[in-house]
Amino acid sequence: MKIQVNARNRAYRFSVAEGQRILYGGLADGINLPYECGSGTCGTCKARVTAGQIDDLWPEAPGRKYLKQPGEFLMCQCTARGDISLEVTNFVYTADPGACRPLPGRGVVRNPRLLTRDVIAFSIELTEPCDFDAGQFMVVQVPGVSGYRGYSMVNFERGAKRLDFLVKKKPGGGASEWLFKGGIEGQSVEWFGPLGAATFFPALAKNLLLIAGGSGIAGMMSILSRACQEHYFDQYHGYVFFGVRGMKDAFFLQELAQFQSEFPQKLAVTIALSDEDAPVGVSDYPGLMFDRGFVHEVAARHMKGKYQNMRAYLAGPPPAVDAAIRVLLLEAKLTADNIRYDKFS
């Protein structure tokens, strides 16, 4: 089926397979259609159909609250019934030639393991290797659960044969219940990606500020992996703030301490505990700092006067990300381009 997109700056044409979401078809064809979550909540992929018919796969999608005009729909949740024309109000450009092209793929779940009582880590062993950038995510569909969920990659490598993820359980959530029910080793899953613009490249040549609430640490681990592989912290500072409720909710401390120990002069890692005082004398992780407070508050306290030449990456629950964005815009005076985020809505 042929899709014609009339964007603010120019028109594009691409094809979608039967049942393929319009957003995914366009992105796979190298057209940077607007999106943020890729999974029906943010409303960023809003478009208006001007000719032809669409099918809505999830009419209850929360992102539909942003649709105001007749004919508007979410490109990430809709398929074309035949050839269609649509309009988006954004400027739309083609993907950079060097960008990792999002494509559909399949794989099997490997090594699922609990990191805390409500956080699970697992890998997807890929049928075909894939490239992604540090800080990107995939949308993943698990058997028997309708729709895709966004999950950020924890690892970073080119030509990856495995994607590592971590997921915080949402009680009653479709994918959460599937992941935590046990017996998922070897189960087949589908994905589309890589997606997301909160990406880190060593050519950035700026100090890094990484602020993660809970499972938001996933993409930060990927950024840290890439930065450490490239010895980025020989030259630039890195400040990591990882917010959890208490010590029993913390994970990846060993891995974070390992990154810190490789670049002790320039890389600082602080664990922010919202519900309890910082432990005294945590000798297992001598390179890590602990402080009490919400992660954006702890970051604001520790970062005063250190925001020069800075790019910030934020991820986690939307309230945590919004609070950190306010600090970075109002106190740190960072420009919007230097604040990259993923809201785990």
Ligand SMILES: Cc1cc2nc3c(=O)[nH]c(=O)nc-3n(C[C@H](O)[C@H](O)[C@H](O)COP(=O)(O)OP(=O)(O)OC[C@H]3O[C@@H](n4cnc5c(N)ncnc54)[C@H](O)[C@@H]3O)c2cc1C
């Ligand atoms: C960019 C991004 C990256 C993320 N990275 C992570 C991560 O690394 N780790 C992590 O724990 N969480 C991450 N999340 C959140 C994660 O995607 C899920 O929202 C969360 O795990 C809860 O999913 P659930 O299926 O358990 O809950 P549910 O309430 O069942 O579903 C939550 C989300 O799934 C989608 N959805 C639900 N029902 C349908 C349906 N019928 N059809 C289509 N879509 C549906 C919607 O996006 C909805 O908001 C990320 C989210 C985004 C947007």
Ligand code: FES
């Ligand atoms: S990208 Fe479609 S609702 Fe977020």
